[in-house]
Amino acid sequence: xxxxxxxxxxxxxxxxxxxxxxxxxxxxxxxxxxxxxxxxxxxxxxxxxxxxxxxxxxxxxxxxxxxxxxxxxxxxxxxxxxxxxxxxxxxxxxxxxxxxxxxxxxxxxxxxxxxxxxxxxxxxxxxxxxxxxxxxxxxxxxxxxxxxxxxxxxxxxxxxxxxxxxxxxxxxxxxxxxxxxxxxxxxxxxxxx
Amino acid sequence: xxxxxxxxxxxxxxxxxxxxxxxxxxxxxxxxxxxxxxxxxxxxxxxxxxxxxxxxxxxxxxxxxxxxxxxxxxxxxxxxxxxxxxxxxxxxxxxxxxxxxxxxxxxxxxxxxxxxxxxxxxxxxxxxxxxxxxxxxxxxxxxxxxxxxxxxxxxxxxxxxxxxxxxxxxxxxxxxxxxxxxxxxxxxxxxxxxxxxxxxxxxxxxxxxxxxxxxxxxxxxxxxxxxxxxxxxxxxxxxxxxxxxxxxxxxxxxxxxxxxxxxxxxxxxxxxxxxxxx
Numbered sequence: 001x002x003x004x005x006x007x008x009x010x011x012x013x014x015x016x017x018x019x020x021x022x023x024x025x026x027x028x029x030x031x032x033x034x035x036x037x038x039x040x041x042x043x044x045x046x047x048x049x050x051x052x053x054x055x056x057x058x059x060x061x062x063x064x065x066x067x068x069x070x071x072x073x074x075x076x077x078x079x080x081x082x083x084x085x086x087x088x089x090x091x092x093x094x095x096x097x098x099x100x101x102x103x104x105x106x107x108x109x110x111x112x113x114x115x116x117x118x119x120x121x122x123x124x125x126x127x128x129x130x131x132x133x134x135x136x137x138x139x140x141x142x143x144x145x146x147x148x149x150x151x152x153x154x155x156x157x158x159x160x161x162x163x164x165x166x167x168x169x170x171x172x173x174x175x176x177x178x179x180x181x182x183x184x185x186x187x188x189x190x191x192x193x
Numbered sequence: 194x195x196x197x198x199x200x201x202x203x204x205x206x207x208x209x210x211x212x213x214x215x216x217x218x219x220x221x222x223x224x225x226x227x228x229x230x231x232x233x234x235x236x237x238x239x240x241x242x243x244x245x246x247x248x249x250x251x252x253x254x255x256x257x258x259x260x261x262x263x264x265x266x267x268x269x270x271x272x273x274x275x276x277x278x279x280x281x282x283x284x285x286x287x288x289x290x291x292x293x294x295x296x297x298x299x300x301x302x303x304x305x306x307x308x309x310x311x312x313x314x315x316x317x318x319x320x321x322x323x324x325x326x327x328x329x330x331x332x333x334x335x336x337x338x339x340x341x342x343x344x345x346x347x348x349x350x351x352x353x354x355x356x357x358x359x360x361x362x363x364x365x366x367x368x369x370x371x372x373x374x375x376x377x378x379x380x381x382x383x384x385x386x387x388x389x390x391x392x393x394x395x396x397x398x399x400x401x402x403x404x405x406x407x408x409x410x411x412x413x414x415x416x417x418x419x420x421x422x423x424x425x426x427x428x429x430x431x432x433x434x435x436x437x438x439x440x441x442x443x444x445x446x447x448x449x450x451x452x453x454x455x456x457x458x459x460x461x462x463x464x465x466x467x468x469x470x471x
Binding site for chain 2: 009010013014017021022025026027029030038041042045046049050051052053089090091092105108109112113116127131132149159162163166
């Protein structure tokens, strides 16, 4: 699938805006919350319009491109050195949906919700791009500015950690956010493709 | 636990689930304002253009520490886990032939223009354009390249090339320059890197990994045979450097002891520990 082609950039951009706005809004809300999310989305689309020449032809790639811009917009709103950190991803309160599904499903959601908080922002982001944002590895890699192989590495490591947290139970004392970001063992060997 | 089960639970907990609300009322006004703005070719955001980065490197965007390196013991140990998984289905695709399947305990020296060596050179251009290959060896379909710059800083790279598949591999950051001159029979280990892969297949979790080691040797060192869980592994020697890699079955020991039998020019041998366990 591709974004509408034609000589009129406004027409192309409008089609992209119409087709991707809600997805970008959901992407931002997962990382930023509801308040102010529409401002972030508007800013992201403004940047996208200014950089229209970079718009990928494929609609899926264009969507990932927009997510990347939105991510950059969110990161820019941070201060100092933290602005390039991974963006943690919020989950809904598992208690709010406790009544949905059978008892096993409810228990699993509780376990997943608790375990999710023990993942680093880097790990949350890796999983969310695939599972919640619905991107392929190549598209998720584009959002993060890394290679698909590097993304798969990050994703699989995060999946494994989440799986083990759910199976074994999260540690009793959550580590601090600073501890959970970019541990040396997680970042030293750089997968390439 | 199946990956799909976990992922379904995650989707149930999505903080921004699909709705039928459509776009907010302000969206149309935002679009008109955006279209009224001038376009340019760059923009002042610091988000890199999609595809602008060279196809190399898994550098996290967050400020990360340089990877751990124990120069006191002249050894650096790093660890990583590589899982090849795709999408949201439970059955993931692990490449049908793995690096371990074609591995050999003795490396074959290859020229700098060998495909794997050239691949590593392309990858490390992001790290430094000053690095030149000083040792290239191939074991099966994996080429290991040790690069160095004029200051003596080193970088270790592996590239696995298979027909019809995109190259895969790994690369360290540049080491610090050596702090002391090596004795003629001396050995200085710069890198001990552990890579591990895990994937969900139809018959359960499958895993494989490797340990790579590299460093410097004195001019009298003529042979190094490493003692590993994979059996004796002969290190490749070139231009005062050594390097080797071997498959591992799990990553339960992130700081393995690595030892070797070293032969020097006078024919004598001695046993040395290249990496002390923690």
